[in-house]
Amino acid sequence: MVKQEVEFYDVKSKKKFKTSVYRIVDKSGRMFAVAKSQSGPHECWRVVSKDFAQKNK
Structure with missing residues (x-):
């Protein structure tokens, strides 16, 4: 199963x-x-x- 792509924000570099x-x-x-x-x-x-966590474990 392929995990869904998620967008993160890096606080230290201030970039997504x-x-x-x-x-x-x-x-x-x-x-x-x-x-x-x-x-x-x-x-x-x-x-x-x-729900997202259960689908993408």
Whole structure:
């Protein structure tokens, strides 16, 4: 199954990027998509719905 492409915002470089390489993380009942930044070693987090998280695990 191919993951859906998601747009992330890199706060450190102040740029948006799209990727389909991410993982789904559950923190205190909230679902997040987490991707490695394209401009450095840090991670970019984006809030996603529970339905999206189940479809793209």
